[in-house]
Amino acid sequence: MKPLKKHNVKSVNAARKAAKSVARTPGIHITLVSEKERELYRVPSYGYLLP
């Protein structure tokens, strides 16, 4: 059995290009936002309207 070829990814752009070159199941794929991403992107001074 032939081993799978691994992508040697060194940067975000390279990862993105690699993802595009691999055949994807067509359709929408939702990724949930992590707490780390939440803290990275939110603006705390806005204040939550819903908890």
Place this chain on the structure above:
Amino acid sequence: MRSTDASTLRIIDLWSFKSSKSNKRYIVEIEHFSNNFLGLKFYWKGVADSKERYSYLTYDYEPRTIVMSCIMIMLDYFKNDNCISFGFVAAPNLNDTDGPNKRFRFYRRMMLSIFGSRTFAQGYDIENSIYVLINRKMLDSRLISLSEIEKEINKLYEGEFSIVIE
């Protein structure tokens, strides 16, 4: 008149508001899908007949005010039905290149700043610039799942809802 069979009709609520800064009127379309899922779209009324209406830039520099108005509409739906989930597509600007577009990044920042994680689980499909706010109560009680949301959105992309009013 609405059909009792939700799969045969597109049910779209129309909202409208006027910006006190630019004096422009905006149209907000709220489309009803199954599993208490609502799809949001909005555009300036002045380009309502354009196919590029979702990508159009007004250069009024008031995106936060406009998006907050849409958020107020979302809150109104949530007030009447606390099982609701939302989704929307961040349309690319006409000259946007690959990667998460500017609108997507702006919407993500707004949604994460306005809605905490206890009411909605937030998610995205970065390739298609789709952002979703999934009702946490429905998700935790397994009345709705990510795959069901994906299936619902896939139906839209595959043209199952193929009636388009131009």
